Amino acid sequence: MNLLLIPLVVMAGMGLSVEAGLLGPLGAEVGEGWATLGIFGMGSLLLTFGLIFSRPKLGALFSQPRWMLAGGLLGPIYVLALTLATPHIGVGLTMVGILFGQVAASLIIDHQGWLGASRRAVDRYRLAALAAILVALWLIH
Template identity: 60%
Template sequence: MQTSSLETTAQARPQNRLGLLLLPLVILAGMGLSVEAGLLGPLGAQVGHLWATLSIFGVGTPILLLLLLFSGPQKGPALNALPRWQLIGGFLGPTYVVVLILATPRIGIAMTMIAILSGQVGKSVLIDHFGWFGSPRKRVNGERWIALLLIGVALVLIARG
């Protein structure tokens, strides 16, 4: 049974609205990353880079455990049933924090964040384009190329400023 394009459009509207509602939350989370970078640089200088990273995850882990405890049963397979490649994020998170701790005091928060942003957006465009990790494919178009170019320009301008 085929769905009409009208039905497909109607089904996509709630998802688009949810995306628009989540956008301010995502922007706030991005702002939180800048604050985190500002906090981590001095913390790393005081206690060492790896201890600072461990302390961040040491604070975050009990918070997540409490959220899990009070959020009710979680759906989905057990952690040991997942493909191992999906757990790479457990390596990437601490690596990201260590890089923040090392870079922020040396190149500044703005430069660190725009460099991270350029890496995130560049890789995200590739992931979307090729549909890696099971994400839906979204081909690179002219607007995305322009966006990447503008992020590159922002990186250069912040580095020079």
Template identity: 75%
Template sequence: MQRFWILPLVVLAGMGLSVEAGLLGPLGEAIGQGWAVFGIFSLGALLLTFGLIFGRPQLRALFAKPRWMLAGGLLGPLYVGALTLATPHIGVGLTMVGILFGQVGASLVIDHFGWLGAQQRKVDGYRLGALVAIVGALCLINT
């Protein structure tokens, strides 16, 4: 039953990323891409800090994990920076389909080899077909 809610949740999260891209492009053009990324992450850090203060802090557990697991903290600003730079030039649709292609392609490799602690799921024709369909969408939306 829990899995029933996971797919709609990730679809909504994906929709949120498109909205974020639509907001970041104009913000970056108005105040500069670096300031837009800084502003978005500052607000996120403020909200997260509020949650940590009133939640149960787990910093000891966080820093007890291998350092490579914290690399996601570096990837977030790069992702938001890419959204901020690309969206005004190529639009939200093409930006998001390009990002989707990168996400699915990397995800298939990670799943196939079981990297980063993921359960190993071999790439089959269906999964490869999904990636090819995204390439088709990338070509079609770029026209």
């Protein structure tokens, strides 16, 4: 099952690149904040329609520790960063920069076992992968 998730996350990453490519021109036309709101509005509508046919779990959502909902603050910041950066530095450099930040933070989260993650030690292979992404960031610039 875990191997089947790899193509899924690769395709999701490809979708993020397409999203970044769409956000730049949209932000130039309507403003970065409105572009971000538009993307989240469309996503919220789609998700709402999908959830209409599922069993409600809203009570369970709000009974969780409040810090678990903090990810809702990070999404708009991420999309706004895409909207601002992509027209100036391109989709490639934007995505590799984001990838470097994601992997660096992910290694720390895994190593420490934060946010409910299983602990996975940062070893030389993981550090080498992070270094390779840093080299890619430098090369693509």
